[in-house]
Amino acid sequence: MKRGCDVEVYEQARQLKEVGAGVQLSANGTRVLYALGVGEELKALSCEAEGKEIRLWNTGEAWKLFDLGRVYDFPYFTVYRPDLLEVLARAVRRIKPEAIHLGERCTGFVQTDGAVRLELENGSMSGDVLVGADGVHSLIRQTLFGPDKPQFSGIIAWRGIIPMERLPARMARMVGVNWVGPGGHVVHYPLRAGTLMNFVGALERTDWQVESWSARGTTEELAADYRGWHEDVQTLIRNIPVPHKWALMVRPPMPRWTVGRVTLLGDACHSMVPFLAQGAVMAIEDALVLARALTELDGDVGSRLARYEEARRERTRRAVEGSADNIARFHSRALADPGTAREYVEREWAGHNVASRYEWLFRYDALTETL
Numbered sequence: 001m002k003r004g005c006d007v008e009v010y011e012q013a014r015q016l017k018e019v020g021a022g023v024q025l026s027a028n029g030t031r032v033l034y035a036l037g038v039g040e041e042l043k044a045l046s047c048e049a050e051g052k053e054i055r056l057w058n059t060g061e062a063w064k065l066f067d068l069g070r071v072y073d074f075p076y077f078t079v080y081r082p083d084l085l086e087v088l089a090r091a092v093r094r095i096k097p098e099a100i101h102l103g104e105r106c107t108g109f110v111q112t113d114g115a116v117r118l119e120l121e122n123g124s125m126s127g128d129v130l131v132g133a134d135g136v137h138s139l140i141r142q143t144l145f146g147p148d149k150p151q152f153s154g155i156i157a158w159r160g161i162i163p164m165e166r167l168p169a170r171m172a173r174m175v176g177v178n179w180v181g182p183g184g185h186v187v188h189y190p191l192r193a194g195t196l197m198n199f200v201g202a203l204e205r206t207d208w209q210v211e212s213w214s215a216r217g218t219t220e221e222l223a224a225d226y227r228g229w230h231e232d233v234q235t236l237i238r239n240i241p242v243p244h245k246w247a248l249m250v251r252p253p254m255p256r257w258t259v260g261r262v263t264l265l266g267d268a269c270h271s272m273v274p275f276l277a278q279g280a281v282m283a284i285e286d287a288l289v290l291a292r293a294l295t296e297l298d299g300d301v302g303s304r305l306a307r308y309e310e311a312r313r314e315r316t317r318r319a320v321e322g323s324a325d326n327i328a329r330f331h332s333r334a335l336a337d338p339g340t341a342r343e344y345v346e347r348e349w350a351g352h353n354v355a356s357r358y359e360w361l362f363r364y365d366a367l368t369e370t371l
């Protein structure tokens, strides 16, 4: 919209609200948010962790991580999702107050030479381009390429939000922590100026396979999953008011996701397990590169969309694969025994190894990427 495109957003939810969970936004994402003019607004609601740590699941031994958050030109924010959504929606409405249509479920579309018509439950509308930003179960993707065939990763993710005042002072720190253990890991980091702690636990388990943001679990079930883990992990679990669970599915990288005037972005075309913390950041990068392709390139709409897809294909494929590679790394059996675990952690999280896994992600500039 800032580049002169007239955009309408159709969202099935009746209210604009995100799940109460956190999201990490690395420099490659905050660079885009600053370019869109919402960086400072978001910063006021976010946390910038002072550091990151790896901790061992049973002994609690901690290693300070080479700090990725501070070495780039843009900050590493940890954000409460409803705050991010609110800041983005406000920015859209400042430009076009009626752009976001709620309670509008898309049911299909029809493409002709000159336009694309979006079918909604309560009507239809036409435009030059249709962008399916409709998430992991994308109807637009399935209409373009047929039914979805996700594979269960064998991992379920637990998440919860803990009021910081419930935690003992030694745990209520402005530090992002990644606990690693055989068959599971836990990540926690502060949100909302340090008033909340976000909890994400990933565990290898095959008995539950629902991919949903809203499925609830119980404290007892979560605690049973992490039996034998360090007392600090138990303290986190005990203080989560409502734990939620999500079965992690994997979909292989798509070779293409544009047909004529219709394209996809975000999880609709490259969902990934959340172990590089890049799914939302990739969607943010996609959006900027797509806007640039539509407004900076010549040629018909189809060729501009194809250039957007080309510019994003290899990078998002690496992110999908890099995220999956972290399953084996975070859950290695070498972590079972404190003797082998120390050597393993010191090797896998050595500065140069961490840099080779993250530098290419964080240094990317969606504003100057060649189209």
Ligand SMILES: Cc1cc2nc3c(=O)[nH]c(=O)nc-3n(C[C@H](O)[C@H](O)[C@H](O)COP(=O)(O)OP(=O)(O)OC[C@H]3O[C@@H](n4cnc5c(N)ncnc54)[C@H](O)[C@@H]3O)c2cc1C
Binding pocket: 010, 011, 012, 013, 022, 023, 024, 025, 104, 105, 106, 107, 133, 134, 135, 136, 138, 139, 157, 159, 200, 246, 265, 266, 267, 268, 274, 277, 278, 279, 280, 281, 282, 283
């Ligand atoms: C446990 C966990 C932790 C994560 N942590 C991070 C992290 O730290 N950093 C990070 O970058 N990423 C993280 N991610 C990934 C991130 O949440 C996703 O990649 C991101 O939400 C994708 O955004 P999206 O806009 O593509 O899709 P979504 O957020 O799923 O949004 C899709 C929207 O489309 C709407 N919709 C769907 N179908 C229709 C329809 N037919 N008609 C109208 N509207 C429709 C939905 O209601 C929804 O609002 C995490 C994911 C999980 C599961």
